[in-house]
Amino acid sequence: MGRKFVALAIALVGVAVSACAGRMIGGNAAAPGGGTYVLPPLDSDLAITANLPKNTIGEEKPDEGLGMVKSPKWQAEVGGYTQQRYSQVLGFPPGTKITVRNLSKTTEHTLDVVKVISKPPAIFPRNPKLLVGAHGHGKLEAGYASGPIKPGHSVTITLVKSGVYLIGCAFHYHFGMHDVFVVSPHAAPGKQATPPPTSHPTTSPTSRSSYDP
Numbered sequence: 001m002g003r004k005f006v007a008l009a010i011a012l013v014g015v016a017v018s019a020c021a022g023r024m025i026g027g028n029a030a031a032p033g034g035g036t037y038v039l040p041p042l043d044s045d046l047a048i049t050a051n052l053p054k055n056t057i058g059e060e061k062p063d064e065g066l067g068m069v070k071s072p073k074w075q076a077e078v079g080g081y082t083q084q085r086y087s088q089v090l091g092f093p094p095g096t097k098i099t100v101r102n103l104s105k106t107t108e109h110t111l112d113v114v115k116v117i118s119k120p121p122a123i124f125p126r127n128p129k130l131l132v133g134a135h136g137h138g139k140l141e142a143g144y145a146s147g148p149i150k151p152g153h154s155v156t157i158t159l160v161k162s163g164v165y166l167i168g169c170a171f172h173y174h175f176g177m178h179d180v181f182v183v184s185p186h187a188a189p190g191k192q193a194t195p196p197p198t199s200h201p202t203t204s205p206t207s208r209s210s211y212d213p
């Protein structure tokens with residue numbers, strides 16, 4: 001058994017060494033931090049696993065590509081906002097300065113605070129009055145409204161206060177663009193939606209694999 005193990009270990013070392021050699025010869029083809037150096041085509045697997053930059057929220061209509069997801073904890077279906085790849089409940093610690101980026105190529109969106117709640121369930125009002133114009137001086141609290149964010153553009157918001165914020169888009173609240181945004185010291189993003197089956201090619205992962213700095 002001992003001999004076998006040694007032989008296996010040597011074999012593994014051999015593989016590792018040749019992999020390193022391959023990477024050095026491959027030069028810039030090496031994937032950063034990864035063991036493989038064969039890059040997938042830009043329009044497939046690579047983009048599917050690509051997440052948003054830290055402290056960034058992406059938004060677009062669920063049927064533009066983000067999908068909708070049910071949150072058992074908040075007893076609500078949410079959509080249109082993500083801090084990873086697909087729609088999810090949002091979670092950040094207080095004091096964070098976040099960037100809200102419109103992932104759409106064609107459509108303006110907003111991020112408005114619909115309501116502040118203290119615990120589940122998250123009940124989204126049927127017909128809330130959501131401001132189209134900007135309101136609230138870049139601080140997330142009751143009455144905050146981002147104003148229209150053009151496709152590919154972004155705004156910044158400072159999370160000044162812990163709380164549970166129901167948020168929505170002033171233009172597409174009735175298209176499923178409403179979400180739960182938790183601001184608390186240990187908040188984490190919720191489970192992600194699965195990609196919608198009708199996802200249109202213009203909102204394929206490729207379109208958001210690149211972000212402005």
Ligand SMILES: [Cu+2]
Nearest residue numbers: 109169171172
């Ligand atoms: Cu919208």
